[in-house]
Amino acid sequence: MLSSDSKFLKPYDPGETEKRIYALWEQSGYFNPDKLPGGRTEPFCVVLPPPNVTGVLHMGHTYEDTVQDVAIRYQRLRGKKTLWLPGTDSAAIATQARVEKEILKKENKSRHDLGREELVRRVTAYAKESENLILNQIRQMGASLDWSRYAYTLDEKRNLAVNTAFVGMFNAGLIYRGQRIVNWDPKGQTTISDDEVVHEERVAKLYYFKYAKDFPITISTTRPETKVGDVAVAVHPDDPRYRTYVGQEYEANFCDVPIKIKVIADQSVDRDFGTGALGVTPAHSQVDWEISERHHLSRPQVINEYAKMTVAGRLNNLKTTEAREVVTTWLRTEGLLEKEEEISQNLSLSERTGAIIEPLPKLQWWIDVNKKFKLKRSEIPGLIAGAEISLKELMRQSVESNAVSMPQERFRKAYFQWVDNLRDWCLSRQIWFGHRIPVWYRGEEIYCGLATPAGTGWQQEEDVLDTWFSSSLWTFSTLGWPSQTEDLKNYHPTDLMSPAYEILYLWVSRMILMSGFHLGQVPFRQVIIHGLVRDKTGRKFSKSLGNGVDPLDMVAKYGADAVRLGLLFGTAIGSDVKFDEAKIKGQKHFANKLWNITRFILENASEASSGPDLTETDQALTDQLDQIIAAITEEMENYRFHLASEKLYHYVWDELADKILEASKLILKDNDTHAAESRRRFLRETLEKVLIILHPFMPFITEEIWQTLGKAELLMVEPWPIKPSVL
Structure with a gap:
């Protein structure tokens, strides 16, 4: 006897089914662990890696969300008190840039024409309008998220968490303000972190030349325009070719710019690259800045925030690319250019704007990852409360002790290598949309706190925090920290983090840092890194290749279940998925x-x-x-x-x-x-x-x-x- 429901006489219709079933799930309240039946006590918690609030669902999101939803639904069926916590990220730089572009296009105005308050109001409004799009798209994939606990990186609770975290680390002496080389994005007009820099292999020219006819050493560089900012030539102390010149000083007029060069010996110099002699430009190279610190050299800046030359003479106000041509022409004319050759070079680009990164010296806010501090509390094996430890050591021990399990060995090794080579984290960004740094100035006074200090004349820091600062608090700020909530007690540390390998350093490592410092806990017990979704030939999806696939088009055509299983089928988590x-x-x-x-x-x-x-x-x-x-x-x-x-x-x-x-x-x-x-x-x-x-x-x-x-x-x-x- 056939079931009374005659729908089985026709093929399955996902379009007729999926919205109705999702509504049934939401009405049940079972996405909320507090409403699950059966007296469940054992928790299982995952926080959703927050997509950009202004973004749209792409295949990477779809795969990542499917992996996590499978884990959550499985654990729910195993009788656990499951919480999958949703949220979105402000993506401050990208979101502000998009709104600024529209304002310039429609009103021919810059952010400075509007002023900070009006621009932030407009960007906030745009983010809110866009919010429902990405959230509804996530729903369409069947994600069993507890929407009652939805969080946004810039909401009031997360803002309190961010300010509390900053003040706590400032008071511990780990956050400081200092002049250092930063990755400057001339297009976005802001600093970006090392992990927001992408490298693109391009053919470049390596130029071999001398500063002047009477200068005894030939140097080589791909950026001759920066040599007007040189203060030294560094050679390896064991290089016999240059030993007699170490300590000597020379003066020259290089392309209209007077320079004074001292020959120094430094272990960091690669004897086998170029001529084995390095022109030291402290203000425009991280490596050279560190050499200048060791040798107490001056640091003249010759390039500004718009990637233009600031020196007098023929190079004044030229773009760096234009200045390069002028300098090489001058070298040829003067008979100083000895040879040039093509080499393959990894060019540093801003991930968000595509601009060529310009290393510049800037007064910024930083987190010191090497300074020792006293760990107030600890549940991390091998670390006791009261121990003197650095953030780098904290990050290493959290994984080395298996408090954070990373079963994929290649990612575990990559994590340790990154931690061991970690430099101080630049926190400040020169934009207006985001968490404004909770620091105020009055003359020479500096105050850091949760609210404006008493008295008159205080001016708050203009910069905002790197968006990864707020994201790095995500596992515990979404559970109510700094308040000691029941959610924080019951669900932290969380159980699983499964992001793409692209953000192992950007996000996973920083969550371990922040959770360890502020809570003395790891943020999650296990990390399973997944690969990227590529086209069937293994290429990345991109607009230029025209190979992008909208997951919602696939859902409309085949149903969400088919998309979910199709992405999981045949590919281990950690390997790239060929769509x-x-x-x-x-x-x-x-x-x-x-x-x-x-x-x-x-x-x-x-x-x-x-x-x-x-x-x-x-x-x-x-x-x-x-x-x-x-x-x-x-x-x-x-x-x-x-x-x-x-x-x-x-x-x-x-x-x-x-x-x-x-x-x-x-x-x-x-x-x-x-x-x-x-x-x-x-x-x-x-x-x-x-x-x-x-x-x-x-x-x-x-x-x-x-x-x-x-x-x-x-x-x-x-x-x-x-x-x-x-x-």
Whole structure:
């Protein structure tokens, strides 16, 4: 007898199903751990890596969100008190830049024409208008996030957390204001961190020349225009070619600019690059700045914030690229240019604007990662409260002790290498949208606090904090810190962090730093890094290649379940995913296969009861499925979702559909009543087990079928069908 629901006579329709099912989940309240049934006590918490509030869902988000939703839905079925906490990030630099561009286009005004208050108001309004777009797109993928706990990096609670964190680190002596070389973005007109710099391999010219005819040493550089800012030539102390010149000083007029050069010996010089002699330009190179510190050299700045030359003479106010041509022409004319050769060079670019980075000396706010401080509290193995430790040591110990488990060895090694080479973190950004640094000035006085200091004449710092500062507090600021909330007590440390490898250094490492300092805890117990989603040939998605794919177009065409399973299927977490629409289409066929299996079982076993004992054959089939479920459970526990989904797919298609259902047709027609009743019971129980196990991967279709079975409770909170004896 066919189920009274005739929808099974037609192919599965995800477009008709998915919105209705998601609304059912939201109405149940079960995304909120406080409302889950069954007296659950063991927590399992994941915080969503916050997408940009002004962004749109792309394939990378879709894959990342699917991985996390599979983990959350699985743990919910295992009876845990699951919290998946949603939020968005302000993406301050990108968001302000987008609004400024529109204002310039429509009103022909700059941010300085509008003033700080008006610009921030407009950017805030734009961010709020854009917010619902990305959140609704995340919903369309089936994400079982607790929307009642939604957080935004610039909301009032997170602002308090950010200011509290800054003040705490300032008072500990870890945040300081100092003049250092920064990565300056001439297009964005702000500093950016090392981790926001991307490197692009380009062909460059390496020029070999002398400063003057009587200068004894040939140097080489790809940036001859910066040589008007040189104060020294550094050579390796063991290089016999230059030993007699060390300590000598020379004067020259280099392209209209008087320079004074001292020959110094420094261990950092690479004897095998170029001539083995390095022209030292302290104000425009991080390496040269450090050399100048060791040798007490002056640091004349010759390039400004707009990447233009500031020296007098023929180079004045020229762009650096223009000045390069002028300098090389002058070198040729003067007979100083000895040779030039093409080399491959990694050019530093701003990730957000694409501008060539200009190293410049700037007075900025920094976090000192090497300075020792007293750890107030600690739950991290190997670190005791009261210990004197640096932030670098804290970050290393958190992972070395396995308090943060990083089972993917290549990422673990990369993390340690990055920590060991970490430099002080530049916190200040020269924009207006973001968390304004909680520091005030009055003459020579500096005050750092949560509110404006008493008295008159105080001026707050104009700069805002690097957006990664607020993001690095994410695991605990979203749980209510600095208040000691029940959520913070119950869910921190969180259980899983699964971001792309692109932000291992930008975000994961900094969360470990911040959580360790402020809470004495790790932010999460396990890190599973995932790869990037690329096109089927392995290329990155990009506008220039025209190979981008909108995940929502795929959802409209094939359904969210097919997109989810298609992204997970066949690729281990950590490897790059090669997106192929044929895989998504294949998973739509799989959804229809499940739909047809259900139709057969409802037609033939809708009246099945739990009464009859199973036949020997059906018991063997049940035992086989229990063993498969045990194997799938092991894969799920170890985040091998690709293997779990493949095992389940092959059971459903190759065993259940192709073999068991075909054999069932004969058994159900036979005169053996006991065998038929046993098979009906087996089919009904098998369908229910399959729906539960498949639910984390394909939540919409499984919940839709479950509702047809007349169950009192939603599938999303059913117990996982594992037998302890099998485990």
